[in-house]
Amino acid sequence: MTSEELALAMRKDTVQMIHNSHAAHIGAVLSVIDIVAVLYHDVMNYDCKNPKMETRDRLVLSKGHAGVAIYTALAECGFFDRSELKKYYTDGSVYSGHVSSKGVPGVEVSTGSLGHGAGMACGMAIALKRNGSPSRVFAIIGDGECEEGQVWESAMFAAHHNLDNLCYIVDYNGLQIDGKVSEVAGLEPLDKKFESFGFEVIKICGHCFNQIEEAFEKAKSIKGKPTVIIAETVKGKGVSYMEDQVGWHGKAPNQEQYELALNELREQQKVLEAQLAEIKD
Numbered sequence: 236m237t238s239e240e241l242a243l244a245m246r247k248d249t250v251q252m253i254h255n256s257h258a259a260h261i262g263a264v265l266s267v268i269d270i271v272a273v274l275y276h277d278v279m280n281y282d283c284k285n286p287k288m289e290t291r292d293r294l295v296l297s298k299g300h301a302g303v304a305i306y307t308a309l310a311e312c313g314f315f316d317r318s319e320l321k322k323y324y325t326d327g328s329v330y331s332g333h334v335s336s337k338g339v340p341g342v343e344v345s346t347g348s349l350g351h352g353a354g355m356a357c358g359m360a361i362a363l364k365r366n367g368s369p370s371r372v373f374a375i376i377g378d379g380e381c382e383e384g385q386v387w388e389s390a391m392f393a394a395h396h397n398l399d400n401l402c403y404i405v406d407y408n409g410l411q412i413d414g415k416v417s418e419v420a421g422l423e424p425l426d427k428k429f430e431s432f433g434f435e436v437i438k439i440c441g442h443c444f445n446q447i448e449e450a451f452e453k454a455k456s457i458k459g460k461p462t463v464i465i466a467e468t469v470k471g472k473g474v475s476y477m478e479d480q481v482g483w484h485g486k487a488p489n490q491e492q493y494e495l496a497l498n499e500l501r502e503q504q505k506v507l508e509a510q511l512a513e514i515k516d
Contacts, residue, residue, distance in 0.1 A: 242272035245307040256324035262483035283313040297352025298377035302334030350383030360401040379411030394433025408470040441466030
């Protein structure tokens with residue numbers, strides 16, 4: 236399975252899970268899936284049979300409302316059986332709407348209150364660094380989340396302590412619950428702001444797999460300071476009628492919309508399979 240195939244499988248899981256549970260945040264999940272897929276397929280060191288392995292890399296989903304992206308990745312990568320995904324958002328389930336570490340193997344911390352994950356990632360990174368661990372810490376942060384003061388307090392801390400084992404990824408899809416980020420509280424120039432805080436800044440398309448992989452490879456080579464990857468993404472990526480639509484922040488697809496989404500994803504799978512077959516030949 237390639238990272239592209241993993242991402243497509245995660246998208247199909249996502250649409251099914253959110254439709255069946257009548258949950259929310261499908262747009263935020265779909266925008267970040269390609270990044271999460273590359274992290275699990277190509278970048279992070281982990282053992283799905285030993286989720287607490289000391290030398291594992293850590294991933295903190297600071298934008299915790301996109302928890303489905305983590306659950307689907309963990310299931311597809313063997314941390315638990317895919318049948319567990321049917322329990323998402325049901326009464327008594329450990330698979331809550333915002334990502335939870337309680338009872339879910341592979342989830343480092345529970346998140347949801349925006350901004351907190353950035354600081355927790357810093358704590359992990361400095362502890363690992365002081366212990367001489369080779370492990371790295373990745374934190375996925377929403378663009379709307381960057382309006383939170385804690386993100387910038389954590390950034391100041393990370394640079395001050397030269398946390399070169401820390402990599403932030405900003406999921407820059409341009410939309411938040413109240414509308415366009417540029418209209419709610421504009422972030423620009425986001426790259427210059429992070430640079431002024433002492434970060435190495437890498438800007439990419441968050442749906443171009445080669446760019447994502449190269450960005451993480453470059454981040455690994457940076458010494459003496461933390462890195463932030465600013466990934467320009469599309470909210471609702473992969474389902475045409477959801478793309479770049481703020482309304483898909485907080486609702487689930489009905490039956491007709493669900494079937495339409497799955498049909499689109501099946502067509503994408505056919506195209507991807509043809510491309511991979513051509514490369515193989």
